[in-house]
Every structure is written in C-alpha cells, then in structure tokens.
Amino acid sequence: MRLVIVGASLAGLRAAQAARRAGHDGELVVIGAEPHLPYTRPPLSKELLQGRQELEDSALPVDELDVRWRLSTEATGLDRTRRRVRLRDGAEESYDRLIIATGCRARRFDGPGGGLPGVHTLRTLEDAVALRAALAATHRLLVVGAGFIGCEVAASARSLGLAVTMVDIASHPLAPFGPALGERWAQMHRDHGVELRLGVGLEGLYGDASGARVAGARLSDGSSVDADTVLIALGSTLNNEWLTGAGLELDPAVACDRTLTSTHDPDILAAGDIASVPAALAGGARVRVEHWTTAAEHGQLAGRNALADHAERESHTAPPYFWTDQYDAKIQALGCPALAEETPLLELAPDGTRLVAACVREGRAIGVVAVNAARRLAWYRRALQTPQPLGELAAALAQDGSSLGNPGGARR
Numbered sequence: 001m002r003l004v005i006v007g008a009s010l011a012g013l014r015a016a017q018a019a020r021r022a023g024h025d026g027e028l029v030v031i032g033a034e035p036h037l038p039y040t041r042p043p044l045s046k047e048l049l050q051g052r053q054e055l056e057d058s059a060l061p062v063d064e065l066d067v068r069w070r071l072s073t074e075a076t077g078l079d080r081t082r083r084r085v086r087l088r089d090g091a092e093e094s095y096d097r098l099i100i101a102t103g104c105r106a107r108r109f110d111g112p113g114g115g116l117p118g119v120h121t122l123r124t125l126e127d128a129v130a131l132r133a134a135l136a137a138t139h140r141l142l143v144v145g146a147g148f149i150g151c152e153v154a155a156s157a158r159s160l161g162l163a164v165t166m167v168d169i170a171s172h173p174l175a176p177f178g179p180a181l182g183e184r185w186a187q188m189h190r191d192h193g194v195e196l197r198l199g200v201g202l203e204g205l206y207g208d209a210s211g212a213r214v215a216g217a218r219l220s221d222g223s224s225v226d227a228d229t230v231l232i233a234l235g236s237t238l239n240n241e242w243l244t245g246a247g248l249e250l251d252p253a254v255a256c257d258r259t260l261t262s263t264h265d266p267d268i269l270a271a272g273d274i275a276s277v278p279a280a281l282a283g284g285a286r287v288r289v290e291h292w293t294t295a296a297e298h299g300q301l302a303g304r305n306a307l308a309d310h311a312e313r314e315s316h317t318a319p320p321y322f323w324t325d326q327y328d329a330k331i332q333a334l335g336c337p338a339l340a341e342e343t344p345l346l347e348l349a350p351d352g353t354r355l356v357a358a359c360v361r362e363g364r365a366i367g368v369v370a371v372n373a374a375r376r377l378a379w380y381r382r383a384l385q386t387p388q389p390l391g392e393l394a395a396a397l398a399q400d401g402s403s404l405g406n407p408g409g410a411r412r
C-alpha cells in the first residue's frame with residue numbers, strides 16, 4: 001500500500017510517524033512546499049522572536065521513519081480517478097491512500113502599501129527570521145490584528161522594549177473569546193504598555209520620503225500611526241487551491257467525518273488546520289481548529305486510520321484545545337469558545353490572576369477558557385465531553401474541592 005501525505009508540517013509528520021508505528025511497511029511519501037523538514041510554529045511568535053530560542057530549536061524530531069521526503073515541492077492538483085497528486089514541476093505521485101495536511105498561510109494585506117519593505121506576516125520560519133531581524137532595528141512596531149498571533153507578537157516586542165501599537169477592527173483583542181474576557185486581554189496589553197486602537201480598521205500603509213520603507217498606517221477613523229515595522233496579523237488563508245476541481249467536499253476546508261475521512265472519498269483523509277471535522281461540543285457540527293494540539297492528534301489518528309478500511313476507523317473525540325502565552329499569562333481553552341454567546345466566570349483566584357470562564361451557548365457550556373490555571377483543565381476535560389447545562393457544570397464544580405475560588409456569582 002502506497003501512502004502519500006501532502007503537507008510536511010506537524011499534522012503530516014505525526015501522520016507519517018503513526019502510520020509507521022501502526023505497522024505500515026509500504027511506501028511512504030511526504031510532499032512539502034517548504035524547503036525544511038517539519039518544525040513547530042508556536043515558538044516563532046514567542047521564544048524565537050524574543051531571542052530565547054534559536055532556529056534549530058524549532059525542528060521536530062523526524063526519527064528513522066523511512067520516508068521519501070519531497071521537500072520544496074508543491075502539490076498543484078489532485079486526480080482522484082487516477083489516484084494521482086500533480087506537482088508543480090509536472091511530475092505526479094500515485095497513492096492508494098492520501099492524507100491532506102496542507103494547513104494555512106498568513107493572510108496578506110492587499111490594500112495600499114501592503115507590499116512595502118518593512119511589512120511582515122508570520123507563518124513560516126523565514127517569516128520569523130525576517131521579523132526578528134527587523135525588530136532588532138525597530139523603534140515602533142505596528143501590529144494589525146489583535147488575534148492570537150498579533151497579541152503574541154505584541155507581547156514579545158514589548159519584552160524587547162519596543163514601542164507597540166496594536167490595531168483591530170474588533171472592540172477587543174482575541175475576539176473569539178468574546179467581549180467580557182476581551183476587556184481583560186485589553187487591560188493586560190495596556191498594563192504592559194501596548195497602545196491599543198480598537199474598533200478601527202487599516203485603510204492603507206505609507207512609505208517614508210524615499211518610498212523605500214514603510215513609515216506608518218492610515219486608519220479608518222482618519223488617524224494615522226507611525227511605525228518603522230508593521231506586522232499584518234489578519235488571520236489565515238487555507239491552502240486548499242490545489243484541491244479545486246477534485247470533487248472533494250470543501251467547506252472551504254476538507255469536509256471530513258469523525259474518522260477524518262473525506263465525506264466524498266474513503267481513500268482520502270485530512271488532518272490539522274485544513275480539516276473540518278464534527279465536534280461533540282459543537283453539537284456535532286463540523287469545526288476547523290487552527291491549533292497545535294488538534295493538528296498533532298489529527299495527524300496521529302489519520303496516519304493510523306489510513307491503514308484501515310473505512311468501517312474500522314476510529315473517531316477523533318478529543319475536544320479542541322489550545323493555548324497562547326502572552327507576558328506572564330498562559331491562556332488555555334477547551335471546546336468551542338468561538339461559538340459562545342457569553343463567558344461567565346466559574347472560578348477566580350482571590351488575587352484575580354487566575355481564572356476559569358465557561359463558554360456558554362443556549363444555556364450549555366461548550367468549552368472553558370482558563371488563565372494560569374493549567375491544572376484545573378484536567379477536571380474540565382473530564383466534565384465536558386459534550387455540551388453540559390451550565391447549572392449542572394456549576395453544581396459539579398461546587399462539589400469539587402480543588403476550585404481556584406468562587407467568583408462571587410459574577411456572571412460577566
């Protein structure tokens with residue numbers, strides 16, 4: 001059996017490792033557009049940018065996998081009838097089973113000045129190296145987009161002593177966590193010296209007198225911000241173009257069942273940021289999770305499942321989980337915070353630095369967000385396999401002796 005994996009990053013590597021571990025002794029080909037063997041991205045916005053890690057620390061161990069790595073090689077098309085992946089150089093790779101793990105890329109700013117020198121995005125190792133070098137010569141950084149990557153880079157740049165302005169069209173940072181928690185994140189960034197410009201969009205970037213470098217940005221409220229480096233952190237775009245016309249269901253990620261199998265082809269599975277998979281905490285709706293742990297779990301499961309017939313494949317059942325590190329806060333989330341209508345506090349340490357908030361939709365908890373409360377997450381992981389009436393979750397919590405503390409009935 002010939003197993004081909006497209007995407008040589010976290011999900012693709014975990015799939016290859018799992019397939020070998022599960023006894024696959026046939027051909028194993030991993031096709032990756034980047035020139036590198038797989039590496040891990042989280043340090044790119046944190047330790048690497050802050051100078052606390054070097055490039056080589058991001059490498060993921062690839063073991064003795066007996067893989068044919070086809071790096072610097074982009075898949076450009078998929079012919080399911082002939083079971084072939086078409087490559088940029090005109091070559092093809094045939095497969096018996098295919099795992100799609102092509103993830104996302106950083107969205108660019110296509111408006112005025114988006115191509116000026118000094119304007120960065122952050123997704124790859126090269127991006128991180130370029131941004132790190134730029135920050136070493138920067139006085140004032142403008143971060144456009146207060147999502148996870150924007151907030152992490154703002155925090156890293158403050159740790160380097162740079163002046164940082166962060167702009168977002170939303171009224172608060174980390175929009176998927178909702179406005180109540182958003183107020184906390186906003187305060188955290190202000191407390192660390194970031195100038196926040198919320199509720200305003202980016203109209204365009206302008207260059208210096210010679211036009212050789214970015215010098216600032218015009219915002220939608222008519223104001224402008226000077227900056228000698230700009231990070232565009234406006235989210236991501238799926239790497240799904242190569243699947244156009246292949247007849248798979250794209251929503252626009254690869255629509256899968258719980259076993260990570262494409263809804264339209266039992267010989268094709270997907271894993272990681274590119275996969276859209278039913279989640280119990282979303283009431284069985286398909287969700288796409290753009291975070292590390294899910295990509296690793298998907299990869300492991302897809303690698304095993306690709307060896308089995310469809311009827312014998314296992315389901316992915318772990319709730320979505322992710323973390324982000326900003327300043328001295330480790331923010332972790334379980335479940336589907338982006339679908340929540342409110343985020344009442346469940347636990348609050350007396351000094352206010354640690355908390356757990358529920359993510360509630362239609363009266364049911366569908367996830368939690370924790371700040372500096374990593375140990376508490378194990379309890380919620382057990383308690384929250386499916387949506388739980390908030391009252392029942394609160395009652396179970398009241399019986400549990402290890403809570404951080406009562407938020408005093410605060411339903412914020």
Ligand SMILES: Cc1cc2nc3c(=O)[nH]c(=O)nc-3n(C[C@H](O)[C@H](O)[C@H](O)COP(=O)(O)OP(=O)(O)OC[C@H]3O[C@@H](n4cnc5c(N)ncnc54)[C@H](O)[C@@H]3O)c2cc1C
Pocket residue numbers: 006007008009010011012031032033034040041042043044045073074075076101102103104105122123124149239242271272273274289290291292293295321322323324325
């Ligand atoms: C800067 C940064 C910081 C992050 N920090 C955190 C964090 O703190 N916590 C957290 O939970 N998550 C974090 N993440 C998210 C996490 O890294 C991703 O969820 C994870 O990388 C997804 O892995 P993946 O293998 O699915 O996709 P990707 O890592 O996107 O890899 C996809 C690979 O496929 C390749 N590819 C794309 N198209 C093709 C093609 N046509 N042919 C061949 N190859 C192709 C790409 O070049 C890429 O190498 C961070 C991400 C970034 C960028």
